[in-house]
Amino acid sequence: xxxxxxxxxxxxxRTGEKVFLExxxxxxxxxxxxxxxxxxxxxxxxxxxxDVKMKEKGDIPEGYSxxxxxxxxxxxxxxxxxxxxxxxxxxxxxxxxxxxxxxxxNGTRLTVT
Amino acid sequence: TxxxxxxxxxxxIQEGENLTVYCNSSSVFSSLQWYRQExxxxxxxxxxxxxxGEVKKLKRLTFQFGDARKDSSLHITAAQPGDTGLYLxxxxxxPDSNYQLIWGAGxxxxxxP
Numbered sequence: 464x465x466x467x468x469x470x471x472x473x474x475x476x477r478t479g480e481k482v483f484l485e486x487x488x489x490x491x492x493x494x495x496x497x498x499x500x501x502x503x504x505x506x507x508x509x510x511x512x513x514d515v516k517m518k519e520k521g522d523i524p525e526g527y528s529x530x531x532x533x534x535x536x537x538x539x540x541x542x543x544x545x546x547x548x549x550x551x552x553x554x555x556x557x558x559x560x561x562x563x564x565x566x567x568x569n570g571t572r573l574t575v576t
Numbered sequence: 577t578x579x580x581x582x583x584x585x586x587x588x589i590q591e592g593e594n595l596t597v598y599c600n601s602s603s604v605f606s607s608l609q610w611y612r613q614e615x616x617x618x619x620x621x622x623x624x625x626x627x628x629g630e631v632k633k634l635k636r637l638t639f640q641f642g643d644a645r646k647d648s649s650l651h652i653t654a655a656q657p658g659d660t661g662l663y664l665x666x667x668x669x670x671p672d673s674n675y676q677l678i679w680g681a682g683x684x685x686x687x688x689p
Contacts, residue, residue, distance in 0.1 A: 467618070494675060503585070505664065505679040506619075513675065553618055562607050562626065562668065565677075567618025 466490070469554050469568035476575050482541040484571050486554030492566070493559040495537035497521075497529060500551040500570070512537055513559065544575045579603075580667050582680030589655060590688050597650045597663055597683045605667035608648045609677070610639055613662040622650075655687045 470485035488495065494513050498506040498521075508521030510529040518529050526548060530538045537556075541548055551572050555565040580601045589595055599608070607626045611619035623632050625641035625648060632639045636659075638651040648667075652659055665680040 496675070503681055505582075505681040506666075507679075508675075508677075511675045519675070555618070562624055564609060564621040564624065565611075565619070567620070569617050 467554055467556055467566050467568040469552075469571050471571050472569065474571060474573045476541075476544050476573065478545060478575055480541075480544050480575075482544050482573065482575075484539040484541075484552055484554075484573070486537045486539070486568055487535050488537075488554075488556040488566070489535065490556070490566070491534065492556035493534075494557045494563075495531065496555040496557075496565065497527070497537065497539045498553045498555065499523070500553055506553065509539065541573075544573075546575050549573060549575045580665060580678045580680040582665055582683055584683060585681065586684045588686040588688065591657060592654050595652050595655055595685070597652075597665075597685070598647065599649070599665035599667070599680050600647045601667065601678070602646065603667075603678075604645050604670055605678075606645070606670055608641055608645075608665060608667045610648070610650055611664045611666065613664060613682075614660075619662075619664055652685075655685075657687045657689050660685060660687050 497509040512531040554568040613619040666677040
């Protein structure tokens, strides 16, 4: 079974702090994703990576950056956390094949105070 | 902007009842995926439908892709408490993209014993 592991289940940070969310997958998937999930809004894509050191902006990249130095690891960085970034963050991975399903981690619930 | 409208947003029914969840759009999708998310976990893929008019069954769950590939439905027969969760649909729009998915806002389903 594919396993996608997010380093923290819960995080509480202060406004202005730099925040790192880490994600590791163990199935050699090419694609990795960061989403945020807010009630009533569904999943919104922040960034996507299709290969090491490659990244593309999703629908809501403002205030975020990402890093993919190794194939199995995809990091989301909040350069200066703000209260409107309080959310559930979901990491996912998939094969590069068309229609390949997403495999999600269990999420990191981030609260910015 | 492509949208995928999911309804109802919330549904609470008794064990043994039947229910249907809908995903509708004015856009055509090359495929559509259904996920279920349980509290504290990430979404897990239930099914992918690809062909217009396609019907797939997964035990008591029946998934249908509309003939025009703009809509989909999930029907649950004789719902069980274990069906409780957030159901999400996600469509892959034309032209094909390796990563882009349009997400519905989700249907929160509660099955009462």
